[in-house]
Amino acid sequence: MQFKNPEVLYFLALLIIPIIIHLFQLQKFVKVPFTNVAFLKKLVQQTRKSSRIKKCLILATRMLLFTAILFAFSQPYFSDKTTEEKQHTFIYLDNSLSTNATGEKGNLLQIAAQEIIENASKKDLYSLQTNTNFSSDITFEELKKTLLNIKNTAQKVDLSTVLLKINNSNKTKTNTLHKNILISDFQITYNSEFTNVTPVFSGIKLEATKKNNISIGSVFINNTNTENLTINILIKNQGEAKDNIPIAIFNNEKLISKQSFSIDKNSTKTILFTIQNQAKFLGKITLTFSDTFSFDNTFYFSLNSTKKVNVLSIGNNADFLSKIYTKDEFNFTESTTQNVNYNSIPKQQIVLLNELENIPESLSKSLLDFSKKGGTIVIIPNSKIELQSYNLFLNSVANTKIQSKISDTLKITNINFNHPLFKNVFSKKVTNFQYPIVKSHYPIQAKNSSKIISFENNTGFISQINNTNGNIFWVSSSLSKENSNFLNSPLIVPVFYNFGKLSFQHSKLFYYLDAENVIDVETEIEKDEILSIVNSNSSFIPPQQTYQNKVTITTNDNPTDAGFYYIIRKKDTLQTIAFNNPKEESLLQFLDINTLKDINPEINFSSSIEDFFINLNNKNEVHWLWKWFLALAIVSLLLEILILKFYKP
Incomplete structure (x- = not known):
């Protein structure tokens, strides 16, 4: 008493x-x-x-x-509490796409929100965390208003982030009783490690009644000609085998083709569509099938007329460059130091300095301006360079210095597979390739650089010098046959091809929501101008950086819905891009709650939201x-x- x-x-x-x-x-x-x-x-x-x-x-x-x-x-x-103490309940309600499924009572998310409203005490304070918002110390009426407007989202929040907020929220409140409840399907896309020191919480697992799902995993084009395109659609099936599933492809809203297919149990399958080759195509693929999730039965992609990357090589002639930078993807130009057209440099996306003995002051000034405006520079030194000339240029452009020449035969053995230059190049890490060698090289001394390919002594063979504007790549050795056999290595093609591709980020077939996407738009805008991204339902201004002949756009939290979007300058459409829901949300893999109980016995799971709040309200009820x-x-x-x-x- x-x-x-x-x-x-x-x-x-x-x-x-x-x-x-x-x-x-x-x-x-x-x-x-x-x-x-x-x-x-x-x-x-x-x-x-x-x-x-x-x-x-x-x-x-x-x-x-x-x-x-x-x-x-x-x-x-x-x-169970004193009258001076307040009851604060921290609620995490998972509104990810995977909770847009049907349970025994109906839609998982909507039923969960409704049960919270019906059973939560009107006298207590609440903090509500969803995948998109966090509301701290709100009343029941504010909680109710938020829950009534809650919608599914492609955005994800790591459960470790939720638990951290629980800790921070509880520390700032005195004379308060705390109760934490996590309502989720606990899909394994949430990368959280639970330990015996994890903050105590009550969990409620949302479960769908259906245990099978078929989804569109990806779309790619692997066969093109002047007349037709072959669209490859990757279908993933989780659960029992399925027969006669209709699939259709649209150009925006116009039906182009339709077929049906069957798929085995827990397998993947590629469906092919042949469409007419055209400069612009807004592709929408739809599956007609009722299963656990419906959001992954539609997939968007866009075909835009891709502009070629402008590549300028200054220095010695190199046959390998013309073979890599082919006419179908690149506008490749070669020039000697004496014949450089300085007016053409600002129009390039990438400039290669191919084995120059020295860098003239006039060229150095043009390249410095080119780099400041976002251009990419690749430097391949000559075996006999004028060290002072190179250092003057590198010091001005990237605060970097070349060290004296080292004449020593070294093997090229290490590859940084995590570097963007090798993204999607290797299916697995290769360690037993035939090692190229160099007989001499020029190491660099840079405050901020990363090694892409390294020698056996772990010094850099190809390095990226991090610059605030454009990319600068340093090849530490001459690639002449007298000095190196790197030109005979299978690495030569992906390295220089991706030098060109990374210099300008053309729009892809599609992008995923809730991911960082970088898109280069080839346009020249005025100083106070901005580009915006719009569709029929929404519009937003993405983070963007303006260069001389392009604007680099970055998307992350926006957009929030799958579909087609248009990059707009004033009233002109510059590009069409397609966004899809994250494919991880389609997985039917969830955390085992019994495992969580074994890790931390104080973590308990209630059978329903109603039972949790009835128990909480009874404990906190005051009997006068x-x-x-x-x-x-x-x-x-x-x-x-x-x-x-x-x-x-």
Whole structure:
């Protein structure tokens, strides 16, 4: 039992006063001489004894009356919390795409939101974390308003982030009882490690009734000619085999082709469509099938007329460059140092300095301006370079210095597979390839550089010098046949091909939501101009960086819905891009809650949201007792009245 006003109980000490008065009462019996009759003497004794009993009863009822009144004013109650403490409930409600499935009661997300509204206490404070927003210390009405408007999103939040917010939220609140509840399907896309020190929480697992799913995983083109394109559609099936599933391809809203297919249990399959080759195609692929998820039955892609990358090689003629930078993808130009057209440099995306003995001052100034405006520079030194000329240029463009030439035969052995230059080049890490060699090289001394390919002594053969604007790549050795056999290595093609491709990020067939996407738009805009991305339902201004002949756009949190979007300059459409929902959301793989219980026994899972809140509300309910003590006081007063009226000693 707890008391709201415990200080009132100090007045119980005053109850000693009537007890003292009773024990040391001033009234005394007076002896009156009477006839010495035995009967009368006995009657006097009985009257004195009855009078004492009556007074004790009256004292007891009055003591009980005052005690009950004092207890009533102290306001006693039963509860798991004190009346001064507040109840704060932290709720994480997973509104990822995977919760847009059907459970026993209906849509998982909508039913969960409705049950929270119906069962949560209207008196408590709440913090609500979703995949898109965090609302701290809100009332029930604010919680209700947010839940009524909640929608599924492609954005993800790591459960470790949620647990960190729980910790931070609890630390900032004093005199508060905390309860944490995580409502999710606990899909394994959430990369969280639970330990025995994980903050204690109650979990509720949302489960769909269907346990199979078919989805469109990806789209790619692997066969093109002047007339037709072959569209390859990768289909993934999770669950039992399925037959006669309709699939169709649209150009925007116009149906182009339709077919049906069958797929084996837990397998993948590629479906082919042949369409007419055209400069612009807004592709939409749809599957007609009812399963666990519906958001992955539609896939968007866009074909834009891709502009070629402008490549300028300055220096010695190199046959290998013209073979790599072919006419179908690149505008490749070669020039000697004496014949360089300096007016053409700003129009390039990438400039290669191929084995120059020195870098003239006029060329150095043009390349410095080119780099500041986002251009890519690849430097291949000559075996006999003028060190001072190179250092003047590299120091001005990237605060970098070349060290003296080292004449030592070294093998090229290490590849940085995580570098963007080798993205999608290798299906697995290769360690047993035939190592190329160099006989001499020029190491660099740079404050901020990363090695792409390294020698056996772990020094850099090809390095990227990190610059605030454009990319600068340093090849530390001459590639002439007299100095190296790197030109005969299978690495030569992907390295220089991707030098060209990375210099300008053409739009891809499609992009995924909730991922960082970098898109280069070839356009020249004025100083205060910006590009925007729009569709029929929304528009936003993405982060962007303006260069001389392009604008680099980055998307991450926006857009939020799959579909076609248009990159707009004023009222002109510069490019069309397609966004799709993350493919990880289609996985039917979820965390085992029994494993979580084994890791941390204090983590518990409730059977339903309703049971959780009923249990929480019952624990926090205050059972007031002052009414019972007031009733006891009234009863004591009535007893005293009855004793005074009917008890005659």
